[in-house]
């Protein structure tokens with residue numbers, strides 16, 4: 089790895105810095121050896137200050153309106169804006185000549201199931217920023233679609249099985265995933281208030297109604313899987329983290345349930361395998377996917393249970409966005425990221 093003092097420094101901006109992903113991005117950028125934060129924007133919270141901790145110090149960052157941001161004066165912009173609002177700003181960043189990582193679903197495969205036309209100049213086929221599966225197109229890319237948080241946890245867990253032809257054709261892969269409340273964004277909605285979520289646990293988006301199914305299906309079929317997905321997200325009363333429990337009907341039994349993952353991820357800095365079971369506490373504040381697998385007994389159909397844990401705000405959002413930015417800018421992929 090090159091000595092970081094010999095690498096250039098890049099100016100970056102964060103759109104949506106007052107949101108949960110945006111705050112995490114500001115902290116990561118502030119602590120990154122090769123990135124310098126040129127601007128951070130907010131919508132209703134413009135004019136206020138964001139306090140982040142990075143490199144052992146507290147930093148106060150002024151939040152400006154997005155219209156005031158000098159898009160042409162930066163090398164790269166992170167767009168951490170709501171779906172729908174994001175594509176318009178991605179178009180403005182591209183027109184200003186900067187690179188952009190979009191954290192919303194607007195540019196992802198299947199566009200989160202929406203049919204809205206993208207603004208002029210915004211590519212409908214931006215590289216999907218899941219480096220562990222599709223690294224090559226990210227090197228030097230100008231626009232990258234950062235994956236959804238659930239999709240990251242599920243796709244990293246299923247890709248090795250899909251690529252090895254291990255998922256039984258025509259079978260249903262059952263995904264039960266639980267997310268911390270920060271996954272819903274800094275929303276003032278009643279259903280996310282403390283008194284509603286604490287001491288509680290419930291499913292939502294049931295019946296394959298969640299927008300992440302589009303990017304999961306698209307990606308898995310691209311990797312050669314021919315299966316149905318049954319995806320049921322749940323709301324867990326913790327701040328951050330996603331645990332996905334995935335039941336996979338196999339084409340053949342596996343002597344070592346982790347073998348496909350050891351082969352696929354031998355050299356991946358941000359994938360961890362465990363012979364035990366991954367837990368949220370293992371991954372919070374870290375840019376990792378932690379995977380465990382078990383072969384259940386008493387099944388007629390060969391089956392694998394895969395468990396995948398991530399921090400939704402780090403590997404599921406801001407950390408993955410910085411990992412993508414590192415690749416886009418030609419920096420070491422791990423620069424500025426906690427493993």
Ligand SMILES: NC(=O)C1=CN([C@@H]2O[C@H](COP(=O)(O)OP(=O)(O)OC[C@H]3O[C@@H](n4cnc5c(N)ncnc54)[C@H](OP(=O)(O)O)[C@@H]3O)[C@@H](O)[C@H]2O)C=CC1
Pocket residue numbers: 103104105106107108109110129130131132133134154167168169170171173174191192193235236237270271272273274275400401404405
């Ligand atoms: N939370 C998560 O775990 C993940 C989120 N994502 C995606 O990242 C994006 C950001 O998510 P998250 O951080 O949760 O969202 P938040 O709701 O927490 O934050 C949204 C941000 O966008 C700003 N904003 C809202 N509307 C507009 C607008 N019309 N124009 C300009 N700025 C606006 C808000 O400003 P203000 O607060 O000042 O009003 C805020 O800074 C979303 O697309 C989300 O789906 C992706 C993966 C995981």
Ligand SMILES: CC(=O)N[C@@H](CCC(=O)OP(=O)(O)O)C(=O)O
Pocket residue numbers: 191192193235236237238267268269270271272273293299300321323404
């Ligand atoms: C708990 C919770 O509500 N989570 C969000 C997922 C957030 C995310 O990663 O996805 P997007 O970038 O596609 O919004 C949800 O289910 O909509």
